[in-house]
Structures are given as structure tokens and as C-alpha cells.
Amino acid sequence: MSPRACVDVRIAMKCTCLAATLLLTPGAKLAANPTPLEPMGGTPAINTLPDAPPDTTAGSAQLVGHNEADPVQTVSSKWSAIDILGTLVEPGTRRKLHWNAGQSFSGNTINTPVFVVRGAKPGPTLCLTAAVHGDELNGVEITRRILSYVQENRLSGTVVGIPIVNLLGFSRGSRYLPDRRDLNRYFPGHPTGSSASRIANVFFENVIRKCDRLVDFHTGSFKRTNLPQLRADLTNPAVRKFTGRFGATAVLHKFGGHGTLRRAATDAGIPAVAFELGEPSTLQLDHVEFGVKAIIALLGKLGMVNRFSLWSEPQPIYYRSRWLRAHRGGILTSTMRVGVRVNEGDVLGVVTNPLNNEYAEILSEFDGRILGRALNQFVLPGFAVFHIGIESRDIDENVDSFATESMEPYYGSDGDDIDEPLEGQEDSAERLVDEELH
Numbered sequence: 001m002s003p004r005a006c007v008d009v010r011i012a013m014k015c016t017c018l019a020a021t022l023l024l025t026p027g028a029k030l031a032a033n034p035t036p037l038e039p040m041g042g043t044p045a046i047n048t049l050p051d052a053p054p055d056t057t058a059g060s061a062q063l064v065g066h067n068e069a070d071p072v073q074t075v076s077s078k079w080s081a082i083d084i085l086g087t088l089v090e091p092g093t094r095r096k097l098h099w100n101a102g103q104s105f106s107g108n109t110i111n112t113p114v115f116v117v118r119g120a121k122p123g124p125t126l127c128l129t130a131a132v133h134g135d136e137l138n139g140v141e142i143t144r145r146i147l148s149y150v151q152e153n154r155l156s157g158t159v160v161g162i163p164i165v166n167l168l169g170f171s172r173g174s175r176y177l178p179d180r181r182d183l184n185r186y187f188p189g190h191p192t193g194s195s196a197s198r199i200a201n202v203f204f205e206n207v208i209r210k211c212d213r214l215v216d217f218h219t220g221s222f223k224r225t226n227l228p229q230l231r232a233d234l235t236n237p238a239v240r241k242f243t244g245r246f247g248a249t250a251v252l253h254k255f256g257g258h259g260t261l262r263r264a265a266t267d268a269g270i271p272a273v274a275f276e277l278g279e280p281s282t283l284q285l286d287h288v289e290f291g292v293k294a295i296i297a298l299l300g301k302l303g304m305v306n307r308f309s310l311w312s313e314p315q316p317i318y319y320r321s322r323w324l325r326a327h328r329g330g331i332l333t334s335t336m337r338v339g340v341r342v343n344e345g346d347v348l349g350v351v352t353n354p355l356n357n358e359y360a361e362i363l364s365e366f367d368g369r370i371l372g373r374a375l376n377q378f379v380l381p382g383f384a385v386f387h388i389g390i391e392s393r394d395i396d397e398n399v400d401s402f403a404t405e406s407m408e409p410y411y412g413s414d415g416d417d418i419d420e421p422l423e424g425q426e427d428s429a430e431r432l433v434d435e436e437l438h
Contacts, residue, residue: 079122082158084210085114092120094152099206101167101199105178110168114207115147115161123157123304127211128295130162132184132218132261134169134176135280139217142277142291149296150305157304160211165203173281175221185257187264204264213242213302214265214272215295225279226372226387227338228290231256232273233266234319242271245301246294248311249275252318252371252389279375318389321371326351326383328360333376336386341369348386351379364388 081088085097095118098111128146130139143163150159164170166183177183181196188208189200208214220226229250232243243251256263256274265272275294278287299305326332334349336342342364352359362385372387379385 079120082116082118082125082210084116084160085206089116089118089158091118092152093118099162099203101202102195104168112162112164112167115159115163117147117150117152117155117159117161119150119155119157119159119304120153121156123155124213124302125158125160125211126299126302126304127160127208127214128162128217129165129214129261130217131164131170132166132216133182133221133280134164134166134172134174136175136217136219137281137283138219138277138287138291139275140164140170141283141285141288142217142295145288145292146295149292150299154306155304157302159299159304160207162207175280184261185259187259187261188268204261208261208265208270209268212270214262214270215298216261216265216272216274217291218274218276219278219280220276220372221280223279223375223377224372224384225338225375226276227370228275228277228287228294229371230273230275231262233263234317236266236271238271239266239273243273244315245298246273246275246315247297248313248315249290249294250316250318250369250371250389252321276372316369316389318369318371320390321368322366322388322390323384324348324362324365324386324388325381326360326362326379326385327381328353329380330354330359330378331376332374332379332383332385334373334385336370336373338370338373341367342388343367348373354378362386366390 079091081090083089085099087095087097089095095116097114097116099114101110101112103109128143130136130143140163143161146159147161147163166177168177169175169183172178175182177196177199179195181194183196183200186194186196186200188204189197189202191198191201193201227250229252230243230246231252231254232239233255234240234243234251234253235255256266260274262272262274275291277291278284296305296307297311300307328351330351330353332349332351336346336348342348344364344366346364347361348364348370349362350359351362364386366388368388368390370386371389374383374385
């Protein structure tokens with residue numbers, strides 16, 4: 001299969017070779033992109049995957065896009081190699097590594113690519129993870145573009161990128177692992193637990209613990225879409241400071257469900273956020289471009305790159321949010337898109353009975369902004385259809401007061417506060433047993 005044959009994501013998702021095509025083929029390209037990403041240093045815009053990483057054992061380092069206006073940094077004598085997955089990655093180099101995600105049903109080892117870009121000068125170690133749920137594509141492309149953007153010769157710090165964490169689910173176009181477990185309910189995992197717990201443990205101990213900041217990309221789940229937004233525990237001062245570095249990206253306070261990657265990282269002392277953008281099973285370039293812009297802003301604010309992204313609009317903060325639910329079954333038709341500000345009494349959509357044409361309007365019950373919504377589909381009574389955020393201008397305002405609020409489910413893939421069993425969650429009792437045993 002040629003790289004260009006992978007443009008049709010829906011078809012490619014059924015092919016187990018997609019991950020290798022996206023991640024391992026130098027020069028592979030995505031569909032036509034109206035705003036291709038410009039690499040550091042002001043060189044011609046590129047929209048290709050990173051070249052195969054150099055062999056640092058031979059002392060080589062790749063120079064990309066040199067520009068006299070942005071001189072290449074010399075390697076700092078106070079900056080040493082990082083040891084990750086048993087490999088030393090020297091300053092001013094990049095490597096493609098693999099972490100062993102266990103075995104398939106046939107007994108074959110699942111080696112998942114991990115890209116490490118070690119800058120020439122000291123700085124933070126930022127980890128970017130995507131496709132913890134295998135049907136969520138936007139974060140895969142954001143991570144790929146950022147790895148193409150950063151240049152080891154001009155980077156201060158380290159970027160660790162894992163475009164596809166759940167390779168087993170991704171190759172099947174599925175949110176879940178082959179045993180129908182949700183990997184994002186098992187972190188930090190245990191070496192002798194269930195299959196999901198073992199995979200989570202190997203990844204967490206050998207990759208995540210090597211980082212000091214984490215951005216975990218997700219999309220809406222179960223036929224829902226989300227406005228680009230950060231999910232973060234704003235009661236944690238380090239996390240709260242971290243969220244303020246993503247430009248004008250919206251922030252919603254959520255503790256993070258037990259077993260989620262960001263909750264486990266935060267509990268381990270690693271400031272972490274879940275970055276929700278769009279819907280599953282679809283590659284949405286507008287969301288990808290927003291995510292890239294936000295991460296470049298983050299890199300600038302962390303002092304990792306010599307570029308700053310200016311956002312004219314303020315960063316909205318939501319301490320509370322509520323879901324509106326359908327009160328009758330039928331065909332859901334939304335009349336409002338995500339991001340729109342609404343007032344109490346506004347009509348957000350209708351649910352129509354397909355047999356007699358009777359319909360019921362869905363009215364907003366309060367003022368706020370639509371952070372997420374269900375896609376148009378058939379729904380049952382009680383189905384969560386619109387997620388409304390209640391905005392505050394001050395991120396430090398009444399931190400304690402919102403710590404116990406907003407306990408409604410939000411149906412983002414990060415997995416906070418889900419109040420009803422999800423498909424693939426039938427193993428929750430077994431997971432509790434695992435935790436008690438270990």
C-alpha cells in the first residue's frame with residue numbers, strides 16, 4: 001500500500017498496516033492541507049512525516065531547515081542524554097524507539113513506535129500521547145505534525161511523542177483493546193494484572209515517568225463531538241499553571257476518572273491535561289490545525305522553542321458544566337454547533353418521532369457555551385445531547401467551591417465521572433479485584 005492510499009482514513013482504519021504506513025514511511029503525506037505546517041527556522045512549509053531518525057550510536061544528528069536568522073544551538077555541556085526504553089538519546093538528536101505493548105492473539109510481539117526528540121539545550125520533557133482510544137484520529141495527526149515541526153538542533157528540552165498508544169485498537173478501528181477493555185481505565189496498571197493493566201503498566205513506567213508534563217489527546221466518544229478544550233484538575237496548582245500555556249484553548253475543570261492516563265500522571269506528580277478535539281473515527285483538519293497551534297504556543301511558553309503564538313481572545317475557564325438530555329426517543333436534529341454561546345430558553349435542537357412526526361424541542365436550561373454535543377442520530381429518553389459550560393474569567397476564583405461541583409458525566413474520551421456503564425466496561429468488577437489483589 002502506498003502512503004497516499006492511506007488518505008481515506010475510514011478505509012485505512014480497517015487495514016492493520018496503517019500504523020506502519022503513517023509512522024514508519026519517510027515522506028508519507030496526508031490529503032491536501034490548505035495550511036501546511038511550517039517547521040522551525042522559517043524553511044519551506046512541509047506536511048510530511050519525520051525522516052527516519054538518525055543512528056545516534058554513530059554520533060550523527062539530523063539538521064533540518066537551517067536558517068541564519070535562527071542559528072542552530074550548540075549542545076550544552078550541562079545537558080546529558082535521556083535514558084528511555086533502555087536507549088540513551090543524546091542531546092541534539094532524535095530517535096525512533098519502541099515499547100512492547102504485549103502480544104497479539106497469535107503470540108506476536110506488539111511493538112509501538114515512540115519518537116524522542118532531545119534538544120541541544122536543557123529544558124522540560126513534554127510527552128504527547130494520542131489514540132489511547134484506537135478510533136480517535138485527530139491527536140494522531142497533531143502529534144505527527146509537532147514531531148515534524150520541532151528540530152533537535154533548535155529545541156530546548158525534549159519532546160516524546162507516541163502518535164498511537166493503543167495500536168491494537170487502532171489497527172481495528174476500535175476504541176477498545178481486543179478483549180473489549182478500555183485502556184484508559186487501567187493506568188498506571190500493574191505488571192501481573194489483566195491484559196489492559198499490564199499494557200498500561202509497561203507504558204506508564206517506561207515512558208510516562210520519564211516525562212515531567214503530559215498532553216493526552218482525545219475526541220468525543222460514542223457519536224459525540226467536543227469543542228477543542230483542555231480537561232484538567234484545576235485544584236492542583238501545577239496543573240492549573242500548565243493549562244494557562246495553551247493560548248486561548250478553553251479549559252474545563254475535571255478531576256479525571258480513576259484509571260485515566262492524565263489522572264495517573266497527575267497523581268504521580270506529572271502535570272497532565274486531556275486535550276479534547278472533535279469526534280471519533282474522523283480526521284478533522286480544522287481541529288488538527290487548532291491543536292497544532294495550541295501545542296506550538298505551549299512549546300513557546302515553556303521556553304522550548306523560540307517562537308510565541310499570540311492569541312487575541314482570552315482563555316475561557318469553565319468550573320462547572322451540565323448535560324442536557326433528551327426526554328423522548330426519536331431522531332435528534334441539532335440546530336446549534338459547538339462553541340456557540342446560549343441563553344436559558346434557547347432552542348438547541350429537536351427530537352422527532354419518525355412514525356408520527358411529533359417533535360419535542362430541547363431548550364437550554366441556563367446561560368453558557370456549548371462544549372460538546374451528540375451528533376445527529378436516533379436517541380432514547382435520557383440520552384445526553386448537549387454539554388454546556390458555565391464560564392468564569394478568573395482561573396483562581398473559588399477553587400475550593402468548584403472542587404465538588406460538575407459531577408455530571410461529560411462523555412469525553414478522557415473518562416471523567418461517567419455515571420453509567422459504557423460498552424466494554426463490563427470488566428469493571430475484575431479491575432477492582434485486580435486492584436485489591438495488588
